[in-house]
Each structure stands twice: as C-alpha cells, then as structure tokens.
Amino acid sequence: MTGATPTPRTLAGSSWPDLVTAALLGTDRRTPPGTAPGRTAPAALLDAAAAATVRRRAGLRPGRAAPRPEPAPADGRPTLPAAAARRLTLLLADRPGTGGGGRRGTAPDLMELLPQWLAAANTRGFAAPAATLPALLDAARGRTDLRPAALEFAGPRALWLARLNPDWRFALRSTPGGGMAPPDAREPDRVAKLWEEGLFAERVALLAAVRDRDPAEGRELLARTWGTERAEDRLMFLDTLRDGLGPADEAFLEQALADRSRTVRATAAELLSALPGSALAARMAVRAATCVAVDHTGDGPAVVVEAPHGCDAAMERDGVIPKAPPGRGERSWWLGQLVESAPLACWPDRLGGRTPAQILALPVADGWRGELHAAWCRAAVRQRDAAWARALLGVASAPGSGGPGAVSLAERAKLLGTLPAAERAGWVAGFIEAHGLSEAFQLLGVCAVPWAPPLGRAVVDALNIARDAGSYPWSFSGVMGLAERCLDPAEAARLDSLLAVPEEPEDASPGAGGYWAEAFQRLGTTLRLRSVMTEELDQAPGRTPVADTVHSPDAPRPRPAP
Numbered sequence: 001m002t003g004a005t006p007t008p009r010t011l012a013g014s015s016w017p018d019l020v021t022a023a024l025l026g027t028d029r030r031t032p033p034g035t036a037p038g039r040t041a042p043a044a045l046l047d048a049a050a051a052a053t054v055r056r057r058a059g060l061r062p063g064r065a066a067p068r069p070e071p072a073p074a075d076g077r078p079t080l081p082a083a084a085a086r087r088l089t090l091l092l093a094d095r096p097g098t099g100g101g102g103r104r105g106t107a108p109d110l111m112e113l114l115p116q117w118l119a120a121a122n123t124r125g126f127a128a129p130a131a132t133l134p135a136l137l138d139a140a141r142g143r144t145d146l147r148p149a150a151l152e153f154a155g156p157r158a159l160w161l162a163r164l165n166p167d168w169r170f171a172l173r174s175t176p177g178g179g180m181a182p183p184d185a186r187e188p189d190r191v192a193k194l195w196e197e198g199l200f201a202e203r204v205a206l207l208a209a210v211r212d213r214d215p216a217e218g219r220e221l222l223a224r225t226w227g228t229e230r231a232e233d234r235l236m237f238l239d240t241l242r243d244g245l246g247p248a249d250e251a252f253l254e255q256a257l258a259d260r261s262r263t264v265r266a267t268a269a270e271l272l273s274a275l276p277g278s279a280l281a282a283r284m285a286v287r288a289a290t291c292v293a294v295d296h297t298g299d300g301p302a303v304v305v306e307a308p309h310g311c312d313a314a315m316e317r318d319g320v321i322p323k324a325p326p327g328r329g330e331r332s333w334w335l336g337q338l339v340e341s342a343p344l345a346c347w348p349d350r351l352g353g354r355t356p357a358q359i360l361a362l363p364v365a366d367g368w369r370g371e372l373h374a375a376w377c378r379a380a381v382r383q384r385d386a387a388w389a390r391a392l393l394g395v396a397s398a399p400g401s402g403g404p405g406a407v408s409l410a411e412r413a414k415l416l417g418t419l420p421a422a423e424r425a426g427w428v429a430g431f432i433e434a435h436g437l438s439e440a441f442q443l444l445g446v447c448a449v450p451w452a453p454p455l456g457r458a459v460v461d462a463l464n465i466a467r468d469a470g471s472y473p474w475s476f477s478g479v480m481g482l483a484e485r486c487l488d489p490a491e492a493a494r495l496d497s498l499l500a501v502p503e504e505p506e507d508a509s510p511g512a513g514g515y516w517a518e519a520f521q522r523l524g525t526t527l528r529l530r531s532v533m534t535e536e537l538d539q540a541p542g543r544t545p546v547a548d549t550v551h552s553p554d555a556p557r558p559r560p561a562p
Contacts, residue, residue, distance in 0.1 A: 016056065019049050069164065073156040077127035083536040084121070085129045091117055092135040106518055108484070108526040114139065116449075116485060116530070118149035120537055128154045133161055137168045147171075173201040195221055200233060208240050215244035219252055231261035238267050245271060250278050257317055269319020269341065274382050276343035280318055287315070288342035291335055292372065294351050295365065303351070303359075305368035307331035308338065332371050339375035344385050356391035374411070381414040389415040396430030409442045417446050425452035432458040437466065441478045450488040459483055460494055463520075467498070472512050473519040484523055489531035495524040 018032045027041035032048065035041050080088070091114045128136060133154055140150035151158060151171055162171035194206050211218030222237050229237065238256060241249055249271070256268035257280070272280040287308070295304040308315075311322040311334050319341070324333035344356075351359050364372055373392070380388040393415050416424045428443045429452075437459070447455060459479065466476055473480060498520040501513045 016052055019045065019052060023049065072160040075127040075155045075157055077125055077155065080121070080126045080129055081536060081539040083539055084126070084533075085132070087533055087536055088117065088121075088129070088132055089135075092132060092139055106521040106525055108522065108529050109481075111139075112481070112485060113526070113530065113533070115146060115149060117533055118146070118153050120534060122149060122152050124537055126153070126537070128158070130157060133158050137161065137165075137171065141167060141170060173199070173205075191221065196225070200236075204236055204240065207237060208243070211240055211244055215246060216248060218244075219249055223252060226256075231259075231264060234259065234261065234264050235267060238264060238271070241271060245274060247275060247277060250275060254279065257319070262321075265317070266319050266321065270382070273319075273341035273379075274384075276345060276383055281341065281343045283314075283318055284338055284341040285343055285346040288338040289346065289350050291338060292347075292350070294362070301352070301362060303362050303364045303368075303372070305335065305364065305366065305372060307335040307368075332368075335368075336371055336375040336378075339372065340378040340382065342379065344376070344379050344383055344388050356388045360391050377411050377415060381411075381418060384418045386418050386420075389418040393427065396427045397434035409439055413442045413446050416443060421448040422452060424448070425455040429455040429458035432462050437462045437476055437479050441482070444479065444482050444486070447486070449486045451486050453488065453491075456487050456491045457494075459487065460491060460498075464498060467513070467516040467520075470512055473516050480519055480523065484526040487523070487527055489527045489534070492524050492527035492531070495520050495527070499524070 022030045022032050022035075022045055027035070027037065027045055031037055031041055032045065035044055035048075091110050093110075136150055136154050137158055140147045140154075147170065154171075158168075159171055162168035191206070191210065195203060198206065207218055207222060210221055219241065222241075226234065226237075234256075241253070253268045253272050257265055257272075259265050259268065269280060272278045273284060275281060291306055291308060293304055293306075295302050308331060311320055311330075315334070315338075316322055320334060320337045322330075322334075324330045347359060348354055348356075351362075354362075360373065360376075363369075376388065377392050379385070380392055393412060416427060419427070425447050428440065428447055431443060432440050432455075440459075440462075444451075444455075444459070450456075451459070460483075463476065463480070463483070467473070499517055501517045
C-alpha cells in the first residue's frame with residue numbers, strides 16, 4: 001500500500017553502507033531504499049540497523065584459530081614485598097593513598113615519585129608483579145623519561161606482552177633483538193644477524209649494549225659496516241662511542257675525520273678532542289698555542305690573542321667549521337673552536353707555568369677575554385677537567401656570573417657536572433646562600449639525589465626567606481617540585497616549624513602566607529611518603545637497607561665490572 005510505514009523487514013535488504021550513510025547524513029537528507037521520508041523514518045532506520053547487525057553477526061564465518069602464544073618467560077628476581085606492590089599500584093593510578101586527588105592542596109604528586117620508586121626498586125633487584133605490567137607499560141608509553149627504568153623493572157614478561165599489543169611496541173624498539181637479551185661474545189652469529197638485518201632502533205640499542213659490555217667489540221662491530229651506512233645513521237652510531245671512550249678508539253675516529261658528512265666529521269673531531277692524548281688534540285694544541293700568549297711589555301703580564309686569519313683544509317679536516325653563525329665574526333669563531341679542542345694541559349707551560357686559576361686571573365688584551373674564557377669552559381666540560389672547572393666557576397659567593405669564565409647558568413651547570421658529587425652540592429649550597437633561589441634551578445638539576453645535607457638546608461632556608469619576603473610560593477614552584485623529589489626525607493622534621501601561617505607584612509602579596517603553609521605541608525608530606533616507600537621496599541626478610549642515591553644526568557657513571 002502506498003504510504004505504508006516501512007518495516008524492518010522492508011529495510012533489511014538495504015546494504016550496511018546505505019544504512020550507515022543515512023545515519024551519518026540524517027534521514028531528512030538521505031533515506032535508505034524502501035523508506036519514505038517523514039517522522040517515522042528515524043525509528044525505521046534504527047530498527048533496520050538492529051536487524052542488519054544480527055544478520056551480519058549470524059553470517060560471520062569463524063576464522064582460523066591462531067596458534068597459542070608461547071608461555072611468558074620466567075622472571076627469577078625476588079618478589080616485590082606486598083606493601084611495596086600496593087604502593088606501586090597507587091603510583092601507577094596517580095592518586096594519593098588516602099583521600100583527595102590531583103596536584104592541588106597538600107597531597108603529594110604520586111606520578112612524579114614514580115621514577116624515584118622505580119630506581120629504588122631496580123637498585124634492590126625486585127621483579128614487577130605480573131598484575132601491574134599493563135599499567136606499567138602504559139605509563140612508560142606516555143612518558144619517555146620512565147622507559148629505561150620501567151622496562152628494567154618490568155623485565156622479560158613485559159617484552160612478552162609487548163609482542164602481543166601494538167601499543168607497547170616501543171618496548172621492543174628500546175631493546176636489542178626485539179626484546180631478546182643482547183647476544184654475548186659467545187654468540188657471534190646472533191650479533192652479526194641482528195646487526196645486519198635488524199631495524200635501525202634495534203641496531204642502535206644493540207651497539208649500545210655491546211659497547212657497554214666491551215668497548216672494543218662495539219667499535220669493531222661498527223667498523224664492519226661503516227662504509228655502507230647512511231650519513232644520518234653513521235652520526236647516530238658514532239655518538240654511541242661516547243660511553244667508554246678511550247685511546248683505543250682513536251684510530252677509528254681518525255678515519256671518520258675523512259667522512260663525506262660534515263656532521264660526522266665534526267662529531268669525530270669532538271670525540272677526539274675529549275682524548276687529550278690524541279693526535280688531533282696535539283694538532284689543535286699547536287694551532288691554539290700560536291693564537292694565545294703572555295705579553296710582558298706592559299705594566300704587568302697580560303694574555304694577548306691573535307685569532308686565526310683563515311681556515312685551511314687541514315683545520316676543516318680536524319673538525320673546524322669554516323662558516324661562522326650569523327652575528328659572529330669568523331676569526332673569533334675559528335679561535336673558539338681551536339681553543340676548546342686543545343688539551344687544557346698545554347696551557348700552563350704555554351703561559352708561564354701558571355695554574356688554571358692564575359691563568360684566568362690574567363687580564364686579556366683587546367676584548368678577547370669573554371671569547372677565550374668561554375672556549376676554556378667548553379674544553380673543561382668536554383675533557384672533564386675538574387681543576388679547570390673549579391677555576392672557571394670561581395667562588396660560589398662571588399657577585400655577577402660567579403666565576404671568571406662562567407658567562408651563563410647553562411655553562412655553570414655543565415662545569416659543575418665535572419666535579420665530585422659532594423663538592424658540587426657544596427658549591428651550589430654556597431651559591432644559594434649568596435644569591436637565593438631565583439637562578440639556582442638549573443644548578444640544582446645537576447646535583448646528586450638525595451641532596452647532601454648542606455644543600456638541603458640551604459634550599460629550605462632560602463624558601464623560608466622567600467616566604468618571609470611575602471612573595472607567592474608559585475614563583476618558586478620549580479624549586480619546590482625539585483625539593484619534593486630530591487630533598488633527603490630526613491629533612492622533613494625541619495619543615496614542621498614552617499607549617500604555621502605567618503603574619504604577613506604590609507607589602508606582602510595577599511594570602512601568600514597561607515599558600516606557603518600549604519606548600520610546606522605538601523613538601524613535608526611528600527618527604528615522609530618517600531621515607532615510607534623506602535621502608536616498604538626494605539621489608540623483604542633478611543634484606544639489608546639500600547641507600548637510594550641517584551646520580552645526576554651530568555655526573556659520570558661507573559662502568560660495571562666485566
């Protein structure tokens with residue numbers, strides 16, 4: 001009958017794409033075959049879609065059964081204590097253990113404590129509970145900074161899971177051999193096969209693993225295919241030689257100075273200049289010595305500089321970049337590259353037997369002081385020369401830049417990275433006592449965790465001074481966040497006297513005292529939570545407590561014994 005209401009049976013013959021199109025466009029604009037426009041069309045379309053769905057499911061042919069996956073490998077490490085396992089679950093859920101939520105108020109930021117917890121668990125050699133592996137992999141997927149520690153803690157079972165879930169494939173790319181253990185020296189065929197046939201990320205990971213185990217074996221592995229690698233790949237592979245760099249690498253790096261790629265040549269030259277006994281360092285010392293000398297003709301000794309007048313082919317081969325950046329003079333550009341690549345040990349003899357501090361105290365003629373001292377800064381960092389770094393940093397309480405050669409906070413932070421951890425912490429503590437916290441954030445980032453007691457006291461005292469000055473605490477939110485993660489938990493008791501809301505001076509920011517009290521309460525709560533976390537990890541029967549010392553990124557890491 002004309003105008004009859006369509007039924008699901010009437011629409012059942014419509015194709016699924018027709019029904020989807022009608023649903024997307026709306027029945028006012030598109031109606032499937034057998035449907036009349038009008039008020040009943042939407043209901044008829046939904047009925048038809050329901051009927052079509054049943055038909056599609058009933059008509060689906062079963063696929064071939066996939067082979068059952070191999071069982072997950074065993075993890076022979078000790079089981080995580082029950083209290084620590086519960087804590088891990090809370091950290092991965094990013095919620096406080098008791099009430100509240102988020103970052104506001106006095107509740108600790110649990111997700112920011114996860115990296116420290118993972119480092120502590122790995123130090124103790126625990127295995128991750130199987131039930132936490134999915135959440136752990138999800139956390140590592142979202143935060144690349146978590147991946148090394150998370151994958152170490154997760155162990156082989158996480159890699160087994162990663163092969164079954166595309167979202168976790170990053171775990172396979174982060175380990176050589178797609179999650180397999182790196183082949184050892186007794187399996188040269190496995191090493192060769194993975195090196196020649198693996199994906200680029202797998203090859204980089206394999207080279208790093210082999211290099212970490214045996215620097216000579218890693219270098220020889222790279223030399224086998226060096227001539228056939230792409231320039232961008234050669235650059236990445238060459239960068240892996242930084243770990244374990246030694247005199248035995250010099251011959252290979254000298255060959256790389258003739259590479260077709262300028263960036264590869266520059267990287268090879270940089271690595272060679274970090275070896276003060278290398279032939280390149282000696283060549284650079286000769287060139288630099290012709291540019292810098294001591295002049296005794298004036299009222300007193302002074303350093304005089306005669307920058308290079310040109311950049312010849314031999315200099316280019318040794319990594320000197322001929323074209324200066326915009327706004328930089330060519331001669332000063334060439335001078336800086338020569339001085340930073342020359343061994344620092346050559347300067348005392350060249351400049352009258354003086355110590356680094358005495359050399360830096362000399363006046364420099366014709367305005368070359370900044371350029372010369374900045375180049376010595378870069379050389380001290382590259383060669384990890386603590387004596388020159390101390391001289392360039394100067395006294396922490398000195399005004400201005402804090403040292404004769406440290407012209408920026410970034411340079412000071414790099415120089416500090418060459419000093420032993422205790423000395424580094426002491427210098428930064430002195431800097432904070434003299435200059436406050438406004439410029440200390442970068443410097444605190446290179447200090448070992450937990451902070452040494454003098455540094456921790458200096459930070460707390462400086463925060464207290466800032467509170468008394470009447471400013472808002474979020475002006476120091478970066479330092480406060482670092483303190484929550486880096487202060488020794490033993491400092492928590494010192495914060496109790498800072499929890500009360502102070503009387504605000506007339507010129508203080510409105511309500512600042514209350515915000516400071518809340519911030520200090522959160523800091524104290526976080527420190528006590530970190531202490532509890534350590535106790536939970538040490539609850540295993542017969543386990544000796546482990547000191548949780550995490551080296552800063554710039555500190556040299558000891559190489560494991562073979």
